[in-house]
Amino acid sequence: MFFFGILHLIKEHFEFLTTHLCYVLVLVGIDAELDELSVDDVSQTEDRIVSQWREVSADERHQLCDGVNELLRPLGFETSLLVIRRANSLALYFICMTLAALTSLRDQWESEQLKDIVQKLFTLLSRATQTVRVKRLTWPMNDYQRCLNFFSSARGWQT
Numbered sequence: 001m002f003f004f005g006i007l008h009l010i011k012e013h014f015e016f017l018t019t020h021l022c023y024v025l026v027l028v029g030i031d032a033e034l035d036e037l038s039v040d041d042v043s044q045t046e047d048r049i050v051s052q053w054r055e056v057s058a059d060e061r062h063q064l065c066d067g068v069n070e071l072l073r074p075l076g077f078e079t080s081l082l083v084i085r086r087a088n089s090l091a092l093y094f095i096c097m098t099l100a101a102l103t104s105l106r107d108q109w110e111s112e113q114l115k116d117i118v119q120k121l122f123t124l125l126s127r128a129t130q131t132v133r134v135k136r137l138t139w140p141m142n143d144y145q146r147c148l149n150f151f152s153s154a155r156g157w158q159t
Helices: 002-014 042-058 065-075 099-110 113-126 141-158
Strands: 026-034 079-086 090-096 134-138
Touching (some): 026 099, 026 113, 026 141, 042 079, 042 090, 042 113, 065 079, 065 113, 079 099, 090 099, 099 113, 099 141, 113 134
Antiparallel strands (some): 026 090, 026 134, 079 090
């Protein structure tokens, strides 16, 4: 699964363990299925969202950057949206740098605040005149549990 490949890559290349420091983060994969009634063409809209995300994330001075940053601000400083890519739906990959960031992201997912943020983000990136609605935002409990377990095991590394 792509998710675990990325986790392994992050663990292998970005963890820096010494007796004094331990950087740990997890990658959270969430699937967003667009509501086909809110857009003319789901496939075309997904392509536009992914394309615009690539441009925005590659260029800090992109004209949409300020709007994207404002929309993602409720996620906090310890959570970043890393990738939006097409799968059967749109896959969003968030990096959570702390356990608190992970649990906060889950709380936002459960309260549907994350869904609202993603809908606003998709509307901005697609440059749609109407809200691009998300029919379903999927984050399986077992994936969340794996992320929790990763932070728990990381605490053992620190001692």
